Amino acid sequence: MSVPVDSGTRAVRSPAPVPWVAMYHSVGDCSDDPYRITVTPDRLDRQLAWMRRRGLRGVSVAELLAARERGEDRGLVGLTFDDGYGDFVDAALPVLRRHDCGATLFVLPGRLGGHNAWDPLGPRKPLLTADGIRAAAGQGVEIGSHGLTHLDLTKADDITLKAEVVESRVALAELTGTPVAGFCYPYGTVDRRAVDAVRDAGYAYACAIDPGPLTGPHALPRLHIGQHDTAVRLLLKYKLHRLRRRPVEGV
Numbered sequence: 001m002s003v004p005v006d007s008g009t010r011a012v013r014s015p016a017p018v019p020w021v022a023m024y025h026s027v028g029d030c031s032d033d034p035y036r037i038t039v040t041p042d043r044l045d046r047q048l049a050w051m052r053r054r055g056l057r058g059v060s061v062a063e064l065l066a067a068r069e070r071g072e073d074r075g076l077v078g079l080t081f082d083d084g085y086g087d088f089v090d091a092a093l094p095v096l097r098r099h100d101c102g103a104t105l106f107v108l109p110g111r112l113g114g115h116n117a118w119d120p121l122g123p124r125k126p127l128l129t130a131d132g133i134r135a136a137a138g139q140g141v142e143i144g145s146h147g148l149t150h151l152d153l154t155k156a157d158d159i160t161l162k163a164e165v166v167e168s169r170v171a172l173a174e175l176t177g178t179p180v181a182g183f184c185y186p187y188g189t190v191d192r193r194a195v196d197a198v199r200d201a202g203y204a205y206a207c208a209i210d211p212g213p214l215t216g217p218h219a220l221p222r223l224h225i226g227q228h229d230t231a232v233r234l235l236l237k238y239k240l241h242r243l244r245r246r247p248v249e250g251v
Contacts, residue, residue, distance in 0.1 A: 058101035110148030144182030
């Protein structure tokens with residue numbers, strides 16, 4: 001790829017194509033799933049097998065971005081799991097290990113051992129306890145913050161916004177014993193105020209869903225992967241993702 005050059009001697013690089021980051025939630029029984037947030041372990045197994053057959057490997061977002069910085073991200077796909085459902089350790093993690101994949105797990109330290117009370121239609125799904133999060137971290141899963149309690153940060157007042165962003169990072173660092181690099185915006189909703197708060201809190205990156213003009217290191221776009229995503233649908237999503245998303249500046 002050619003590199004444009006300005007009127008001086010310094011090369012000006014074009015923005016890099018957007019990285020491919022997949023968004024999962026719960027892994028388990030999807031017979032009652034009004035929000036389409038669940039995939040069965042068998043479906044996850046097939047989806048990861050499809051990636052591996054195409055020479056792709058799932059990794060944490062931190063690993064993906066580090067490889068990207070070195071120019072070594074070819075063939076890597078970021079795998080993210082939102083909300084920290086209790087089924088991650090028993091249902092998702094064995095499948096990830098089977099395919100030699102890593103992942104980032106975004107959790108809610110203000111709801112440890114609770115359930116997804118923010119979903120009015122249910123069904124109620126248990127969330128990981130502190131021990132469950134430590135167990136995932138102990139097996140190499142990157143732990144990131146999803147805020148304290150799963151609030152829409154674009155509607156939060158200044159004090160609540162800071163608590164959700166700052167206090168959740170501190171709590172998770174204490175829980176895992178390691179710094180927390182990543183944040184994930186609940187509901188995927190994001191505005192400039194939320195992005196600034198996350199950046200100012202010291203996070204290296206943050207994940208959204210479709211942040212539009214805010215796309216960047218602290219508003220990375222992701223692609224929802226669900227139970228109905230077969231090999232054909234995954235291929236289409238994979239090919240269309242970079243065409244539909246804005247280039248990522250600074251990543």
